[in-house]
Amino acid sequence: MRPRLVVIGAGMASGRALEHLFDAAPDAYDVTLFGSEPRGNYNRIMLSPVLSGEKTYEEIVTHDAEWYTEHGVTCRFGETVTRIDRDRKIVVTAKGETSYDKLIVATGSAPFIIPVPGKDLPGVMAYRDLDDVHKMLDAAEKPNPKAVVIGGGLLGLEAAAGLQMRGMKVTVLHLMGHLMERQLDPAAGYLLRKELEGRGIRVHCEAATKAILGEEKVEAVLLEDGTVYDADIVVMAAGIRPETRIATDAELEVERGIVVNDQMVTSDPDILAFGECVQHEGIVYGLVAPLYEMAKVAAKTLQGEDAAYRGSQTSTKLKVTGVDLFSAGDFADGDDRDEIVFRDPSRGVYKRLVLKENRLIGAVMYGDTQDGSWFFGLQKDGTDVAEMRDTLIFGPAFQGGASVDPMAAVAALPDEAEICGCNGVCKGQIVQAIQDGATDLGAMRAVTKASGSCGTCTGLVEQVLAVTLGDDFVLPTAQPVCGCTDLTHEDVRRLIKSQELKSMPAVMQELDWKTSCGCHVCRPALNFYLLADWPAEYRDDPQSRFVNERNHANIQKDGTYSVVPRMWGGLTNPRELRAIADAADKYNVPTVKVTGGQRIDLLGVKKEDLPRMWADLNAAGLVSGHAYSKGLRTVKTCVGKEHCRFGTQDSTGLGVKLEKRLWGSWTPHKVKLAVSGCPRNCAEATCKDVGIVCVDSGYEVSVGGAAGMDLKETEALAKVTSEQEAIDVTVAFVQLFRENAKYLDRPYKWLAKVGLDWVKARVVDDLAERQMLIERFDLSQSIYQKDPWAERANADAQHAMAPLANLTLEAAE
């Protein structure tokens, strides 16, 4: 039997240690993992982007259920270990006892709650885990919500920025004279404060909290100086302390943290501890980089190998979008110290280096932090900088008369230079990984973890890739929308929502577009995202639409257009057919064709004729078929039970209802539906974006089919009993697709990314969510469901579509 390893705490440190252990010795232990949180390991440091809406929880999960299964880990999530019995070698939880041969304590930290009256009122929360984030997000949903954040350090400011991006009115209370005083000097603290205030966050320094006021829940915060700030929630981010309670009870040696040696072993040789809960050489750490180093050592110790942890130096970055801030080391004033300061007020840049005996001992940078890791490297190595003092502050690019090309600077970095602070990855390791075949960012993250945590070093990692690979370097897998931005579609969508950007200039301004008015790639995408997210506020921009959507007809290769009237569910009648035939005659339509979606296509119409043709077709009651749109195209149907001997339901009728509900909705890509009356499936419903097959007991709704460049069968979404439910599920699905997919992804591509289960949870299982999706869809339809032909079948449009001038006469003179 394998020795039993029990782990207490499913956090960042233990997650990393297990990875190392399984990599080297997959079968060494039988592992049981306890965690108080009802979920597995995620990247805790990315909670701030989740709070601000720049990432989703799914994106920050580091170990999913599959990973635990694959490695045979017995997961006991949601179960807190209350006691360690060292004599019997067992741990105790509410559910019973579990025995171990080796034990890991990786319980992290507990937030420090300042002991003021009112601290236990509902609405007072810490900022530590996903549940805290959810509580904050709930509070942000209320009308006119207000938050007070106590603590102007790293955590408090990330919480403040996130809450503000979620639309809350935020006040930060900070006991000291300037923000982040442990990492920043007053000058940088001032710049940071100015930036935050510019965003509408109120900052009160030298604020001593006296009490939290409220009857049943938090209502306000009272300061010693008498100031009162209203608050719906109070976030305590005033510090953390190592979570050592069970270790103390078990009589392990504990000072500020659980005392461990260089091998990460506690005073009991069978118990290891590492992470934020420990103290090593008198020091307690609160950042991930040291924990990851500890995890590496602990994994070795568990395999019976020699390894030693020798302490870490740490550097800090604030993860608030648009704030560039870096600090490392010691930057207090002192007689034995020199300093070099650089200020560029117009760019908002401030840099300060602190030297002692010609060696760098501290650095603070604000506004331009590109060279941070280079300075940090000099500091860690204790490099003598006497030679480069004059140009030191300008960074590596200016050393040795080298060019200012950042690539050259990266090329010049020594192998030991640290690139990724979180994971302690140096340049040499990255170069080695590249030589071993990791040629893109994804592979690099998989092999070395570089840039996989907080992500601020992504640019540097890419530069090392580019320098090492030269022309072979392929861009990272997450492609930016286009050359006008470095952001991906997903980033842009999230930022539009979280920052409430409601116009194209606002998006381009706030998200730092590199061009004045975008390009043919980003503009149609932005136009869609804005109208999908803010139907009531945004005004559609025809100039950002592809020619077909601007001219409400399909452009053909010779510059003529094709016109497709809508025939609901594929139904028509003699009167409509006559009107179509008349229009074909009148406008000399050379080709009349029935499309794959059961509609009639009139091909070869001249642009100038379009407005009059629309008017004629409108007069007969026909509206545009949107056969040209990134929107709902057609709902194909079979004849169903009205006529067919096999039909189980009225498939044609359902098709008509669906088309009437969905027409005119703009979507990330075209959307096609079909409804068949029985499993014989004459309408070919199982290769559409949404296909419904009627059966005796009801309706089978399936999604994500394709019959274009890719061939794909739909996957079952739901089986429902009533027609109304079939319509509801379909509408909710279309809206979820509209709200989340990347522009120009068909539903099947989007589904491959988010997973059918995620969609089911929202559209099928969660009835409230389904209802809200439907409401948002209907709101959008109340504005966008209109016939473009009717709107443009007038003299103005005729004028606009005709030539501006005719110079044939003049030119001929």
Added chain:
Amino acid sequence: MNWVDIGALDDIPQRGARVVKTAMGCVAVFRTRDDQVFATSDRCPHKGGPLSEGIVHGHKVTCPLHNWVFSLETGEAEGADEGQISTYSARVQDGRVYLDATELMKRSAA
């Protein structure tokens, strides 16, 4: 130079275009976001796409048929594509757009 008034600036949508018919085919008259006006041939050298129907961005237009991008200033295709569209003098005065008829006639003579 023989400037002829071809219409009001406001008749051309910002970041859009209108065409002017000449004896030798259409000229596309573009209005950029900064309200500058450019005139070019309306035919894409690739497969004849109507450039006036393209998306206008900066001082460039993207052909609606296969996304070739042309500079409105020089007429040159950008990026990997090779090709050139003719450009013509255009100017705006008091909200009216003028093209040089002499130049356009040369076009028909050529």
